[in-house]
Amino acid sequence: MGDDYMDDDEDYGFEYEDDSGSEPDVDMENQYYTAKGLRSDGKLDEAIKSFEKVLELEGEKGEWGFKALKQMIKITFGQNQLQKMLEYYRELLTYIKSAVTKNYSEKSINAILDYISTSRQMDLLQHFYETTLDALKDAKNERLWFKTNTKLGKLFFDLREFAKLERIVKQLKVSCKNEMGEEDQRKGTQLLEIYALEIQMYTEQKNNKALKSVYELATQAIHTKSAIPHPLILGVIRVRKHQVQTQCKRQYSGFVAE
Numbered sequence: 001m002g003d004d005y006m007d008d009d010e011d012y013g014f015e016y017e018d019d020s021g022s023e024p025d026v027d028m029e030n031q032y033y034t035a036k037g038l039r040s041d042g043k044l045d046e047a048i049k050s051f052e053k054v055l056e057l058e059g060e061k062g063e064w065g066f067k068a069l070k071q072m073i074k075i076t077f078g079q080n081q082l083q084k085m086l087e088y089y090r091e092l093l094t095y096i097k098s099a100v101t102k103n104y105s106e107k108s109i110n111a112i113l114d115y116i117s118t119s120r121q122m123d124l125l126q127h128f129y130e131t132t133l134d135a136l137k138d139a140k141n142e143r144l145w146f147k148t149n150t151k152l153g154k155l156f157f158d159l160r161e162f163a164k165l166e167r168i169v170k171q172l173k174v175s176c177k178n179e180m181g182e183e184d185q186r187k188g189t190q191l192l193e194i195y196a197l198e199i200q201m202y203t204e205q206k207n208n209k210a211l212k213s214v215y216e217l218a219t220q221a222i223h224t225k226s227a228i229p230h231p232l233i234l235g236v237i238r239v240r241k242h243q244v245q246t247q248c249k250r251q252y253s254g255f256v257a258e
Contacts, residue, residue: 028057028064035068044075061099066092070108077116082124089128093135106144113151125155146175146190153197157204165201169194183217191221 035050054068069092076085089112096105109132116128129152136145153168172194178184183191195218202211 025064028054031057032064032068036071039071039075044079048072048075061095063100066095066100066105066108069095070112073112074115077119082121086127086131090131090135093132096135096139096141102141106141109144110147113148117151122155122159126152129155142175146172150193150197157197157200160204162201162205165197169197169201172197185221188221192218195221 031050031054035047035054038044038047038050051068051072055065058065069088072088073085073092076082076088092112093109096102096109100108113128113132117125119125129148132148133145133152136148149168149172153165153172156162156165156168172190173183176184176187176190176194185191195214198214199211199218202208202214
């Protein structure tokens, strides 16, 4: 796994106070790197015990406990110890309110969710996404809430559970409205992600009327200054648009020929 937020050797996103002489911090840091060494040597069960020791040394939730939990999540996922992995993940989520910075926790959790997305166990993925959303109710991290809901929406699309996907889309759209109840064009990037989900769903459902409406909205969003779409999102929109245009031309040609 090449993601630095899942495999920390540097202290991304942390804001330190000048307490470099703190003995407990030094002990936890040494313990953390001892555990990482065991993991690197392939001694995974010993590494788990060593990472758990970091949590025992931790008086107040902080960076080293958060890092240790990420490593234990990674190890247990590789060992297919899914229940244990979920326990570590739930514990990690208790750190996001105040123990680590908002930016760091957001990127770390995104990395974890991306990491486990390779699993073919759809029920596991759904459980992880929903557990994350529950934890975010009090954390007030709108970006992470949006990204997690988007991942859950994509999962429901893969499962062809369109009623659940529609509920997700509705929630996402509400989050992108301004005080007037209109779509906030300052959230162009988020709107494009929503439209991409809708386009895939309506294409699968062969709902061309709804597709046409979403394409018009997506085209407007693409040209707003606030929209910085991911290439994959643009790809979904443009490929589906081309497919529908081709289909419409065929239908028109058939109508004229009759």
